[in-house]
Amino acid sequence: MASRPRFSSLLVLFVALAARAHADDATAVPECPASPAAEQPTPNNVRLVTGSPYSALGISQTVTTLPDGHRIVRRNTIRQWRDSDGRTRSEFSLSSIGGTRPLELNTTVTVIDDPEVRERYLLQPANKVAVTMPIVPCRVNAGLEPDLSVGPPRPAGLPMNVTAPVKLGERKVNGETAAGSRVEATIPAGAIGNEQPINMSAEQWYGKDLQVVVEATYRDPRTGETRYKLSDIHRTEPDARLFRVPDNYTKQPAVAPARKRR
């Protein structure tokens, strides 16, 4: 008769272990694709970085010099926060975006990513709405070197040749130890109606502790030079309220926008 309670205990233990294993599986954070260029696009993947809280201001400035000497300066900023659990808040102050079809914005967009509940919130202050969409957190292999094994970036369908990234060593950027790398690219003569080859370059410095780009320079003779720098860096835990949707906001799931029927 003593064996019956023992059997029941084993059964309960087995069920509990199975449930725990299932829960672990459901909350397991997979690794991010090693090279997005080589993978199918995974737009809802959000990189999860835990145990490295910070707040900082990233300023990106693009200067385009016209043939008559006039200069167009476009400046956009990202105010960013991350807590120890990997939640992030980004406030994008967008003035204009250059390119073949420049976009004038003059707007601020706030985005909160909460990997724990696997949701992204885009705040619309005008109507007090938080548009929600599901995200899939993933972990980046904590290797602090650029992944050069995948070879040069492969811009899909673009008529350009890109060199393999070159390591630039380490240096201090705003008190952060940063590792640098650089790639160069060329659009061959005639590819887009150009008489001469167009030479471009990208240089990025990656904060080894912060695990974000702390400085970057992009050069393209067609659009000018873009310089990005992270400043006002604080390594303290940000206020937890920054990562919550305000109480007076209504959550609404994002829907695919209506596009023109053809």
Place this chain on the structure above:
Amino acid sequence: MKTQDPHPHLAQLLKQYARDLAQSAPSTDLDARIDHLVAEHSQMSAPAPLRRRRRAVFYAAAAAFAALAIGVGIFIGMRLENLRGGPAAAQAGAHDTLWPPADLTMWPTDSVSFKIPAEYSAKGTLVAVDPDSKHGSTRYWIDVVVSNDGTFRIEQVVPADPTQKNGGHDGVAPKVQ
């Protein structure tokens, strides 16, 4: 006062002229010509305000016709633009050759994709608009990708559905695949 008898030869000619005159009847041609000249004269000597009024009516009719022609031209132009989806539609979905390309990943970065409602300005640039504002030109969804490596790019420009409320816009929204 008594006049002298004319010369016999002249008297004979006068008699012949009198006979011819007695035999001749008024010409219908002449009457018509006289009527025409009288009518023409009366038209030319019409009061000035009446002429001005007629001229004004003529100019007004011409202006109305020109305005109608311009209106029809604009309408046809708008229809054609809508059918073609506007200047941006031709480029919608096309890859840009801007540097650095979106899939250049030397280091891990975090990106956010937005959809922003916009219209073309008179300067030819895209301008983000309030989705509730009234609009006359074609609206577009602009897919914008911003990354914390300092890159801000326009990924795609797609015409909005004009049959939907606000052209299907609810303001800046996350990009849903």
